[in-house]
Each structure stands twice: as structure tokens, then as C-alpha cells.
Amino acid sequence: xxxxxxxxxxxxxxxxxxxxxxxxxxxxxxxxxxxxxxxxxxxxxxxxxxxxxxxxxxxxxxxxxxxxxxxxxxxxxxxxxxxxxxxxxxxxxxxxxxxxxxxxxxxxxxxxxxxxxxxxxxxxxxxxxxxxxxxxxxxxxxxxxxxxxxxxxxxxxxxxxxxxxxxxxxxxxxxxxxxxxxxxxxxxxxxxxxxxxxxxxxxxxxxxxxxxxxxxxxxxxxxxxxxxxxxxxxxxxxxxxxxxxxxxxxxxxxxxxxxxxxxxxxxxxxxxxxxxxxxxxxxxxxxxxxxxxxxxxxxxxxxxxxxxxxxxxxxxxxxxxxxxxxxxxxxxxxxxxxxxxxxxxxxxxxxxxxxxxxxxxxxxxxxxxxxxxxxxxxxxxxxxxxxxxxxxxxxxxxxxxxxxxxxxxxxxxxxxxxxxxxxxxxxxxxxxxxxxxxxxxxxxxxxxxxxxxxxxxxxxxxxxxxxxxxxxxxx
Numbered sequence: 001x002x003x004x005x006x007x008x009x010x011x012x013x014x015x016x017x018x019x020x021x022x023x024x025x026x027x028x029x030x031x032x033x034x035x036x037x038x039x040x041x042x043x044x045x046x047x048x049x050x051x052x053x054x055x056x057x058x059x060x061x062x063x064x065x066x067x068x069x070x071x072x073x074x075x076x077x078x079x080x081x082x083x084x085x086x087x088x089x090x091x092x093x094x095x096x097x098x099x100x101x102x103x104x105x106x107x108x109x110x111x112x113x114x115x116x117x118x119x120x121x122x123x124x125x126x127x128x129x130x131x132x133x134x135x136x137x138x139x140x141x142x143x144x145x146x147x148x149x150x151x152x153x154x155x156x157x158x159x160x161x162x163x164x165x166x167x168x169x170x171x172x173x174x175x176x177x178x179x180x181x182x183x184x185x186x187x188x189x190x191x192x193x194x195x196x197x198x199x200x201x202x203x204x205x206x207x208x209x210x211x212x213x214x215x216x217x218x219x220x221x222x223x224x225x226x227x228x229x230x231x232x233x234x235x236x237x238x239x240x241x242x243x244x245x246x247x248x249x250x251x252x253x254x255x256x257x258x259x260x261x262x263x264x265x266x267x268x269x270x271x272x273x274x275x276x277x278x279x280x281x282x283x284x285x286x287x288x289x290x291x292x293x294x295x296x297x298x299x300x301x302x303x304x305x306x307x308x309x310x311x312x313x314x315x316x317x318x319x320x321x322x323x324x325x326x327x328x329x330x331x332x333x334x335x336x337x338x339x340x341x342x343x344x345x346x347x348x349x350x351x352x353x354x355x356x357x358x359x360x361x362x363x364x365x366x367x368x369x370x371x372x373x374x375x376x377x378x379x380x381x382x383x384x385x386x387x388x389x390x391x392x393x394x395x396x397x398x399x400x401x402x403x404x405x406x407x408x409x410x411x412x413x414x415x416x417x418x419x420x421x422x423x424x425x426x427x428x429x430x431x432x433x434x435x436x437x438x439x440x441x442x443x444x445x446x447x448x449x450x451x452x453x454x455x456x457x458x459x460x461x462x463x464x465x466x467x468x469x470x471x472x473x474x475x
Contacts, residue, residue, distance in 0.1 A: 063103035068113055071129050072100065075237050078131055084237030085202035091117065092236050109133065114244070121244035122233055127213040131238045134209040154199055154207075161211045162221065167337025168304075209238035216240050218329050225302070228294040230317075230327045245327055248313030253393055255313045255384070258283050260320055281397075282453050283322060284388055285446050290324040291384065292443055295377045304335035307372060309357040311379045331355055339370035356383075374416075377439060381413035385442075402452060406445045413438045 076093035078084045091097035098117050105112035106129075113124040128134060139157065162168075199207070210216050219242065222229045230242045248255040258280060278286075298306040310331035317327045326332065333341065338357065345368075346352050346361035352368035356379045359369040389406055391398035398404075416438055 063106040065100075065103060067106075068103040068111065069100060071111060072113075072239075075131065075239060078237060082202055083205065084131060085200065085206045086234065086236035086239075088117065088234035088239075088241055089236040111239075115241075117233070117241060122241040123244050124239050124241055125213075125215070126239045127215070128238065131205075131209060134212050134238055137204055137208040150198065154204065158207065158211060161208075162217055165211065165214050165217045166221065166334055167340060168334060206235070206237050210235060210240060213238075213240075215329050218332060226297060227323055228290075228297060228325055229329065230325055242327075245317035245319065245325055247315070247317050247327060250313050250387075252313075254280055254284055255388070256287065256316075256318045261322060279453070282450060285449050285453075286322045287318055287324060288385065288388065289443070289446050289450075290318070290322055291380055292377075292439060292446070294324050294326070295375075295380060296439065298376060302334070305338075307333050307335070307338045307357055308376050308379070309333065309338075309355040311356050311376070311383055313384070333357075338372060342368050342372060343370040344368050375435060377435065378414060378416045381410050381416075381442075385410045386414060402445060402449055406442075406449070409438070409441050409445055413442060 072092070075084065076089075079089045079093045088098065098115055101114040101116060101121075103112070104114050104123070109128040109130075111124075111126050111129050115122055115124055137157070139153075210220075216232070219229055219232050223232060230245065233241045233243060235241065246257050246260075261278070261283060298308070308326065308329075308331065310328070315326065315328040317325050319325060341354055342352060342357065342359045344351070346366060349358075349361045352359045352361050352373075357372050357374070359371060359373045361368055387393070389403070389410055391407070394403055398407075416435055
């Protein structure tokens with residue numbers, strides 16, 4: 001029995017050591033657990049704070065109805081205080097004839113809202129959400145009353161601002177650049193000069209906020225010169241209304257919705273039958289002809305060529321008569337401004353690309369050529385026509401002689417800038433002529449396709465929503 005004693009005593013000491021080890025282990029685990037818990041808490045805190053910051057930054061530019069309505073309410077308060085003016089203000093703020101529908105776009109202050117004005121759908125736009133964010137007309141600080149500014153003074157300041165906005169500030173007024181319309185800025189001045197009484201401070205302040213928005217200036221100057229730009233219908237303060245048109249979509253095989261097409265010259269009751277006679281492909285051909293008309297118009301009918309540097313379906317729309325309309329012209333520039341944009345330092349041709357407008361890099365001067373290398377037509381052929389007239393969409397008709405000819409012409413058109421580059425650099429005069437040949441070839445094929453389908457190539461017409469004329473500030 002004696003041996004059992006030491007064994008028992010040893011077991012007690014062993015049990016005490018085991019408890020000690022367990023106690024130490026628990027203390028070590030507790031310290032590790034505390035450290036792990038602290039690290040997890042700190043990491044979660046950082047993550048949640050980062051998430052809140054990202055969430056706030058996203059929401060700050062998020063298109064919400066509440067924020068949009070508050071912006072319009074603030075505009076109406078400014079109208080009530082006599083700070084802003086415009087032909088849409090009373091309908092918006094007093095008579096309730098402008099009905100808010102939804103916010104379409106909001107980024108970096110730029111606001112685009114869908115609404116209905118007197119029952120007609122319109123788009124309200126402003127580059128900045130607040131009227132106070134625009135630079136005030138400095139001359140008002142030195143005038144006791146707005147009456148001291150004559151209409152001629154307004155013409156002078158407005159013309160300077162328009163020319164600067166369009167990049168025509170350094171151009172000769174009498175320069176003949178290939179168009180018969182004369183100076184665009186001078187045309188604007190004629191509209192303002194027709195005013196026979198002085199402008200109020202609210203009118204001048206509103207006018208100045210609008211003139212600081214390049215897209216508005218562009219649309220207003222071309223208002224009576226082109227059917228291929230969206231029509232400005234009215235304004236209130238720094239917001240302006242343009243006609244509502246459904247934009248194109250890259251995912252739609254026809255790009256544009258063809259449901260509301262109206263055949264010119266037919267009564268409303270015959271529209272459905274006419275649409276039945278016009279197949280989707282025939283309407284696509286008519287829209288393509290309108291694209292060609294727009295390109296020719298922008299290249300030849302103004303004092304300077306008009307360059308479109310962001311060509312994609314979402315930036316165009318069609319009216320009910322299938323006229324193609326440029327609805328987003330933030331990236332549209334006349335030749336002088338286009339040259340200023342392209343004239344940059346470079347190390348390769350890739351440095352000379354400005355969205356869809358490109359030039360070449362001179363490796364000796366390490367400078368981009370100020371002359372655009374590609375054309376509006378080339379980019380439209382590449383990004384609009386090629387998907388439209390691809391064999392995949394045409395199906396069984398892809399092998400028909402005229403369709404094959406059209407596909408080849410579109411392919412040639414999309415590569416025009418590459419094939420004519422060297423000719424123009426060497427001083428050859430054939431580049432422009434060959435581009436015109438490509439344009440005429442496409443025009444001829446599309447017209448023949450329409451005739452082959454039993455339809456006349458005639459059509460078109462002016463915008464139908466003419467019952468309300470834009471009279472804001474008489475310009």
C-alpha cells in the first residue's frame with residue numbers, strides 16, 4: 001500500500017502543475033483574444049467609415065427626386081425674389097404648368113430632369129445645380145440700375161461670351177470658311193439687338209448664367225440653322241428646356257425606338273398602315289440617310305466645320321419624321337476650338353486622341369497635328385453603320401447584291417482616315433474629294449435600297465412642336 005502514497009502525492013503535484021499551465025494558457029489566450037478582438041474592431045471601424053464615405057460620395061451625385069425637387073423649389077424662390085427670369089418661370093413657379101416627372105442624370109452638379117410643360121414632355125438641363133454657382137455679370141456691379149445697360153451693350157457682352165464659348169474668339173468676322181451663314185456669334189447679336197427696351201437685372205443675370213453653359217450656347221446659336229440639333233423651348237434662370245426625344249441605345253438592334261414614327265403627309269388614322277408598309281430595315285435606311293445629311297450639313301453649311309467627338313447611340317435621337325438629332329453636344333466643337341484641343345505635346349499617336357477625334361503625332365516636334373485626322377462620317381460608319389448593316393443582323397438578306405455593296409462601302413468608309421492620311425500629308429488634294437465620293441456612294445446605295453423596297457426616298461420635315469416659341473430674353 002505504501003507505493004500508493006508517493007503516487008498520490010505525485011498526482012497532486014502533477015494536478016497543480018496542470019492547473020497552472022491551464023491558467024497560463026487562459027491568460028495567454030485572453031491576451032491574444034483581446035488583441036484579435038481589438039484588431040477586428042479597429043478593422044471593422046475602418047471598413048464601416050470607409051463605406052460611409054463612399055456611400056456619401058455616391059449619394060452626393062445620386063439622381064434623387066427629393067433633391068431635384070428641392071433644386072427647382074430653390075429656383076422658384078429666387079424667381080419670387082426677383083433674382084432670376086425667363087419665359088418658363090411663371091409656368092413653373094406660379095401656374096403649376098410644369099410637372100416634374102423624374103431625375104435622369106446628376107453628376108458634378110450637372111442636372112438633367114424629365115418634366116411636362118403644358119402637357120408636352122421636355123428635358124430641363126443645367127450645368128450647375130445652383131444659380132449662385134455661375135459667375136455674375138461683372139458690369140452689373142458698376143451700374144446703379146440695369147436701365148443704364150442698353151440693348152447694344154448687352155449685344156456686345158453676349159457676343160464676346162458666345163464667341164469665347166464656341167472657340168471663335170480670335171477669328172476674323174469676315175472669314176469665309178466654306179459656309180454661307182456668316183458669323184454665328186454675329187447672328188446671335190442680331191437676335192439680341194431686336195430688343196427695343198432695356199433688360200432687367202434678373203434677365204441679365206439669367207442670360208449670363210445660360211451663356212456660361214456651352215451646350216446651351218451651342219443649341220441656341222444653331223437653333224434656326226439646323227434641324228439636327230435639339231430645340232431649346234424655354235428657360236428659367238440657369239435652367240433651360242429642350243424638346244424631349246428618346247435617345248438611342250447600343251443594345252437595340254435598330255438603335256432607336258421606331259414605335260412612334262410618323263409618316264410625313266399622311267393623316268393620323270393612316271399612320272399605322274404606313275408603318276406597316278415601312279419595314280424596320282426601310283426605316284433604318286431612312287435614318288442612315290438622315291445621318292449622312294447631318295454629316296454633310298455639319299461639314300459644309302457653317303463658317304467652320306463642326307466636329308463631333310463623342311459619337312455613340314446614346315448621344316443621338318430621332319424625331320417622329322426620322323430626322324437624326326444630336327441631343328448631347330458637350331463634345332461638339334467648331335474647327336478653331338478643335339485645333340486648340342488637338343494641338344498638344346505627344347510621344348505617340350495615342351497621345352493625340354481626344355475621344356472620337358484624333359490627329360497624328362509629329363515625332364520630330366513631339367507635337368500633335370492641330371488638324372483632325374478622322375472625320376464625323378468615318379466614326380459614324382465605324383460605330384453606327386457597321387453594327388446596323390452587319391451580316392449577323394441582315395440574316396438571309398446579307399447576300400443580296402445591294403446589301404453586299406453597302407457593307408463594303410461602310411467598311412471602306414470606316415477606314416477612310418487611314419487610307420487618305422498619307423495623301424493629305426503630302427499636300428495632295430484628293431483626300432477631301434475621296435471622302436465626298438464615299439459619302440455619295442453611301443447615299444446612292446441607301447436610296448437604291450429604298451427604291452428597291454418600293455418606297456420613295458423622299459421624306460423628312462420640320463419638328464412638329466412649334467406652338468410654343470422660345471422668347472426668353474428675346475434671343
